[in-house]
Amino acid sequence: MLLHSCFDLLPSLAAEKVTVRYGLFEQSIPVADIRNFGETQKVSGDLKSFLGYFSAKDKQKFQDALQVKMSLDIAALDKLINTGMGKQILSFVSQATVFPTRSAIARSDRGSIQALRSAIILGAKSPEGLGITSFLEAYPSNQLVFDGSKISQLVSMANLSSGSASAPPKDNVSSSPLGQIALQYQILAAQDKKFSGCLFGDSVSAELGNTLGNGTFNFGLNGLSTISLVEQLKSLIPTKVKCEKAIIAIGGNDAWYGISDELFSKNLQEAIALVRTMGNKEIFLIPAFYSTVAASLDPTIAAPLPRVEQINVLINQVAETEKVPVEAAGLAPLYENNVLKENLTSDGDHLNAEGLKIYRQALLQILQK
Numbered sequence: 001m002l003l004h005s006c007f008d009l010l011p012s013l014a015a016e017k018v019t020v021r022y023g024l025f026e027q028s029i030p031v032a033d034i035r036n037f038g039e040t041q042k043v044s045g046d047l048k049s050f051l052g053y054f055s056a057k058d059k060q061k062f063q064d065a066l067q068v069k070m071s072l073d074i075a076a077l078d079k080l081i082n083t084g085m086g087k088q089i090l091s092f093v094s095q096a097t098v099f100p101t102r103s104a105i106a107r108s109d110r111g112s113i114q115a116l117r118s119a120i121i122l123g124a125k126s127p128e129g130l131g132i133t134s135f136l137e138a139y140p141s142n143q144l145v146f147d148g149s150k151i152s153q154l155v156s157m158a159n160l161s162s163g164s165a166s167a168p169p170k171d172n173v174s175s176s177p178l179g180q181i182a183l184q185y186q187i188l189a190a191q192d193k194k195f196s197g198c199l200f201g202d203s204v205s206a207e208l209g210n211t212l213g214n215g216t217f218n219f220g221l222n223g224l225s226t227i228s229l230v231e232q233l234k235s236l237i238p239t240k241v242k243c244e245k246a247i248i249a250i251g252g253n254d255a256w257y258g259i260s261d262e263l264f265s266k267n268l269q270e271a272i273a274l275v276r277t278m279g280n281k282e283i284f285l286i287p288a289f290y291s292t293v294a295a296s297l298d299p300t301i302a303a304p305l306p307r308v309e310q311i312n313v314l315i316n317q318v319a320e321t322e323k324v325p326v327e328a329a330g331l332a333p334l335y336e337n338n339v340l341k342e343n344l345t346s347d348g349d350h351l352n353a354e355g356l357k358i359y360r361q362a363l364l365q366i367l368q369k
Contacts, residue, residue, distance in 0.1 A: 001168075003277065010020060013138060014138065014140070015031050015137065015139040016031055016143065016204065017139060018136060018143075018144050019145045019146070020029060027046075027048050028046065028238070030046060031137060032038055034132070034133055034136065035137075038133055043163075044366070057346070058330050059167045061347065062188050064350075064352060065132060066131070066132055067131075067135070067217060067252075069129040069131035069209065069310065070130045070131065070210070071129040071211070071256055072124045072129065072130055072210075072369055073189040074124055076185060076188035077121065077124055078121060078187055080184055080185045081121075083184065085184060086184075089177060089178075093116060095115045095147075096146055097146060097147070108355060113140060115141060118138070118139075118140050119135050119136065119139040119140065120138075123139050129209070135330060141343065146243035146330075156313070156333065162244035168257070168258060169253075170257055171224075171225045171228050171257055173221055173223045175229075176223075178222075178226075179221060179223065183221065183235060186219055186236065189217070190242050191238065192241070193239075194241075194242040194244075194279075195215055195217045195242065196244050196367070197213040197215070197242065197243070197245045198216070198219060198243035198245070198247070198277070199215040199220060199246075199247045200224075200232070200246065200247065200271075201219075201220040201247075201248070201286070202215065202220065202223065202252060203223065203350060204220075204350060204359065205223050206218070206220030206221055208360055211360060213364070217241075218231065223248070224250065224254060224277065225253040225254045225267075226251075226254055227254075227257075227259065229248075229250055229267070232266055233271060233274040234274065236273065237278070242279040243282065244279075245282045246278065246280045246282070246283045246285065247283075247284045247285075247366060247367075248272070249285075249286035250268065250286075250288070251264070251287070251289075251311040251312065252291075252311075254267075255288060256303035267317055268315065270325065273353045284285070285319050285326045286314050286327060288315065289305070289331075289334075290334075290338050290340050291304070291308070291339075291345075292339060292340045293339055295340075295349045297316050329362075331358070334351070334359070340355075
């Protein structure tokens with residue numbers, strides 16, 4: 001296990017405020033204000049000033065991001081951040097952090113990486129799991145300073161798929177740094193494990209984290225399509241992971257990426273065959289998620305609704321061929337006439353906290369059958 005005893009000896013050292021520097025601009029926010037905003041949506045004076053630079057859409061995304069709390073396998077996480085890939089990611093992230101001159105830790109790249117590593121492990125050990133707030137509260141310095149000019153590079157790295165008017169979106173899960181490290185964590189965490197339920201899906205599923213109960217595992221990955229799902233399963237099978245029940249929630253990104261009917265059906269059938277090698281008793285399919293009308297008309301956000309509808313026709317056809325059920329009833333409250341309800345999404349394509357409650361309950365009903 002990672003050694004961070006030097007930080008354990010200094011329990012008073014934790015980030016009390018976060019500062020963003022961009023050229024001559026500097027804004028500091030107490031970490032307590034960030035936690036309060038995440039829990040109650042109440043905005044302090046300092047945070048209000050900072051959020052003044054955000055659009056309404058970005059404010060909601062920030063609020064949603066604060067709700068993400070990941071329950072992680074600490075041993076697997078420890079191994080992950082000590083791999084070559086993990087060290088590269090930490091090194092990259094450390095370039096956007098600046099140690100205050102009065103920090104208890106000597107200002108150096110090595111010190112910055114060690115601090116990030118410690119905050120990740122200690123944040124993951126917190127009762128609520130690893131999230132933005134638990135990470136900040138575990139950071140071994142009373143102030144965490146970000147170089148705003150480099151934050152955009154981190155955001156670009158986090159984008160597993162993107163689209164523009166001139167370049168349609170594509171599946172970049174296997175080639176993106178975050179996609180690779182997320183899959184590597186899953187490989188380490190699943191090694192020789194047996195789960196009562198496994199969820200395979202894209203970003204909508206990934207947002208749930210491991211909140212489906214003890215003995216389950218969420219293998220959801222941002223940007224996942226049937227192309228990367230097949231690659232993911234091929235990487236997981238050598239771990240000898242076992243899943244008694246498996247839920248496959250896929251299709252929205254296939255529609256968005258423009259994957260053909262033939263390739264989608266072929267990939268989904270191959271994915272089902274691969275999941276069957278994991279010793280499961282039952283496999284369930286979930287229909288592809290619909291977006292709002294506005295999001296479906298923007299090719300940089302989501303697929304056209306008619307294309308999602310066609311993907312769902314294909315899912316039902318594959319399900320009939322493979323003799324696996326499609327569970328759609330539990331998702332019905334999310335939609336009105338096959339369109340995502342505006343009050344259940346923050347961006348037109350993903351679910352907000354209320355939408356995730358409905359989705360989680362639908363999955364629990366399946367797993368408890």
